Amino acid sequence: MNSFMRTSRKWVRPALPALLILLWLAAAGVGGPTFGKISQVSSNDQAAFLPASAESTAVQEWQHRFVDSSTVPAVVLVTAKSRPTDGELEVLAALPRTMGAVAGVPQGAAGATTGIAGPIPSQDGLAVEYIVPVADAGDLKTVVDGLRKVLAANVPDGMSYYVTGPAGLGADLVGAFAGIDGVLLLVALLVVFVILLLVYRSVVLPVLVLFTSVAALCAAIVVVYYMARWGWIKLSGQSQGILSILVIGAATDYSLLLVARFREALHHVESARAALGRALRGAWEPITASATTVILALLCLLFSELNSNRSLGPIAAIGIFFSLVAALTCLPALLAVFGRAAFWPFRPRLDTATAHSIAPGIPGVPGPGDATAGRGLDGVTGLWRRISLVIARRPRVTWVLSLALLVVASGGILQLQAHGVSQTQVILGPSNAVDGQAALAQHFNAGSGSPVVVIADQAKAAQVVSAVESSGGIADAAVYTGNSRPGPDSVPVARDGRVMVNATLKDQADSDAAERVVVALRRDLPAVDAGVLVGGVSAIALDTNVTAQHDLATIIPLVLAVILVVLMVLLRSILAPLVLIGSVVLSYTATMGVSAVVFNHIFGFPGADATVPLFGFVFLVALGVDYNIFLMTRVREEAQLLGTRAGVLRGLGKTGGVITSAGVVLAATFAALGVIPLLFLAQLAFIVAFGVLLDTTLVRSLLVPALSYDLGARIWWPGAAGKRHGKSV
Known part of the structure; x- marks a missing residue:
């Protein structure tokens, strides 16, 4: 029996990585061709994303009854x-x-x-x-x-x-949006490849990591494609682009954490397989916790009233799920096959001093009221040793200055103009249609071809038309007769006792002035006809902005609550999760403040889509917590051996390089969204890229470690991590 078990184990060990690699190759083979078909199930119709309760949605349903055409x-x-x-x-x-x-x-x-x-x-x-x-x-x-x-x-x-x-x-x-399938993905992969080359100085490892990321994206694309085809979700071009970037960035981040653990283990274990096992044991919990947090935060978008937001939740969550699965199955299988050769030409060498020593302290680095505060930096060198020394010497000064800098940056959020922009301002590149709108306004009423649509009682049609025409911003109005050129003998078309009135705007249909006309009509017309409905292109834009503002107030508290619960379970603490949540929220407000100043005074953008603050919040808070999870799970692990303050220094020293690399990769992949000439994606690219860099360089490198060091073992309240020999450190 023992012989059979040994024989089985002998075959399973090499066969399992090969099987996993074949499965992911199959996923890539199926998912690759799906990229070319996904546009068939994608829609960019703004009206399709409005909730059924919106007034413009009701008007659109009536329009289909009057005009038997789409x-x-x-x-x-x-x-x-x-x-x-x-x-x-x-x-x-x-x-x-x-x-x-x-x-x-x-x-x-x-x-x-x-x-x-x-x-x-x-x-x-x-x-x-x-x-x-x-x-x-x-x-x-x-x-x-x-x-x-x-x-x-x-x-x-x-x-x-x-x-x-x-x-x-x-x-x-x-x-x-045509560049999303090819150009965007190519730019993102090229940027990540270059960064990985610089980080690892290896030719093989970047290929393994990128294959893992692409395989995860291919698997996600297949699932998303069929969900959209079966009508379970509404897929748009922007969701498609965000999915590609998110999967490449997240899968690479998770891979970097595992690779860092693997390389660290290779210095202490001769067998590459044993080192991989040690790396998986150390990395699976923070990677899984991080992915779970992001998935739950994204699924909070299901509570959005905008169908575009609601659909993005599961679409992005599917991408994160496959990023997690690929990082814990595909990459380990590849590393099992390549072993130390994955790092060629700079293979990690076995360090004969494998014992984990605890330094007696760092001379000249007294902690706040604790002589052991400088411990934990044995084996930590370079930049992260210097940063850790700064934190150990002046923890309170460090976190107070970091906090002040974030508060000052947050002041710019008062300049944020996220009230929506006209459709002609959405496209940043050359556009015949945008130029046409400007030319149209020079010779005709700018709202020609995109009327305000009013559904009114047939008996009150004349009064409604008169009230509409007397409203400011309306050039003319007429009851729909079914003729392209209605004459005096034309008979109004009626459906169930109602008529449709088309009103031509003086201003562009997607302008702020046009939206103000809709607001005025909805305010005044009920006095003439209590059951009147006002819709059309301008109303759709208005209702989208109003709904987006409602979503912002609903989803932000929900996301924070979900992440807080996950962190409490993971860190077995109440205070530490509150500190982490507070840090990423402040990082978000600082990012939006800087972004507002840059958008208004450097890029000269006309404003921002109403959904930009919500998307920025969900991505920055979820991804910002990601890096804090990577840091604090390592700190908690080290604190159980060394005490909290030493654990903070060692955790920062051991994770600083990999988390910063991961942040740079994620920032670079989101920055790639800027190649698509659309205002929303350009703004989201800057917000997430800048926010991630701010989070990894200031919040996670200085603010959180310094505050945790200053609090000592109290950071784990009411837990017990970091309490050793009856003494809190």
Whole structure:
């Protein structure tokens, strides 16, 4: 029997890593092709992410009853520097027929266009406008590109053309997201590879870590793809980009922690397999606790009223889960195969002095009221020894100055303008649709093609139209008759005793001024018709911002409560988790303060999306706690041997390098989001990158260790970690 067990163990040990590697290769093989298909189940329609309770959602449902179509209007604008000649006017008059031939634009009998309004001349005679319905809402970019090609071929020389409005802006937004699958991932992987080369000076190890990260992403992509395909979640381009960055960053961070433990063990254990076992025993708890904390924090987004936020929660949580599984299965299997060769050409050498000695203290480094305070730095050299000495000599001065710096930086949060921006300001790169909106405002009412939609009682239609027209910011209003050019004999379309009123805005539909018009209409119209509903593009933007503000007030306390409970369970303490939570919250406010100043005065951004503070909070707090978990679990481990103050110094010295490297990697991967020319992703990239660096360099390196050192064993209250021989240290 013993012989059989020994034989089985002999075969299992090499077979298990090989099996795990094959499984992850299979996951990568399946997930890789899925990247090319995920856009098929992705949507960037802002209206689709609103809650069912929003007034604009109710209006949209009524619109589908009046208009038996899912078309999205495109505003085609042709401008000239001088009044067109008769010949040019004939060409412009024929454009509806040529545009109607584009696939995705509804056609009638014998190829006649239906529903295309125009040409509508401007009062100055220098522009004509067409309202073109786009039936293929799922592929706006293809249809809009087709319209632009037709215009390029048919618009007279010397004239400019634009395809704008909801369809044009939506198509350009899709184009901006086009880099997520390839460019974003390539940039992120390249940045991580370079950082890993610099950190480990190894050619092999960066490849092993990146394979682990990519395998985790491939597995996550497959699950997310099918969840979106089955309608369980709503996937957007921004969620897709965040998933890629989050998985690459998190999987690399977890891998770095395991690799650091493995390399440390290789100095004390001759067998690479034994060293790997020791590394796994030391790393699995902080890695699992860290991933669990982030997953639970992300799942708090399920309580969001915005479907985009609610969907991002499970999408990102799935990514973190596979990052955890890959770091604890795929990477260990690879390290088991490569052993010390993973660090080639600088392989860790066995240190014959393997005993863990406890230094009797550091001369000239007295602690606050404790002669043993300088202990724990045996074997710690370089920068982290110097930082630890500073903390040991002046713990209170260190944490007070760090705290003051964070408080001062937090003052900038008063300048944060996270009240939403117009859709024309979302796209940072060149956009024909954005340029078209500016040109439209010069020749027509800027809200043309994106009306405010009012659902009113049929019996009160005339009074509602009159009230809408008398409202400031409205150019004209009319009851929907089903005709692109209603005449005096047109009959209003009614559904269940209600009519639809379309009101043209004077300002751009996605501007602050347009949202103020919606607010005024919702305030005043109920006096005319108690059951009136106000919706449309402007209302959707307004309701999105209001809902985002509500989510911020709801989810932040929930995330903090969940993380606090996890930390209490992990550290078996109440005071330590409170200190850690307070530190990351202050780090978040400081980051948002600095970001507000940078956005307003350096980058010149017009503002920020209303969801930016919430996304920044969830990522920074969850990921900031990550690094504190890495630190404090090691401190608690060392404190049980050395006492709390010595444990703080040794824990900081042993984790300082790897946690800082992990922070740099995560900051760099999130910074890669900046390659996508979208305001939201550019701002999120800066916030998370700067916040992670601030957390790893100031909060986790100075504030938390110095405060923990100053508190001594009291940091574990009411636990008992760090109490040795009846004496609290």
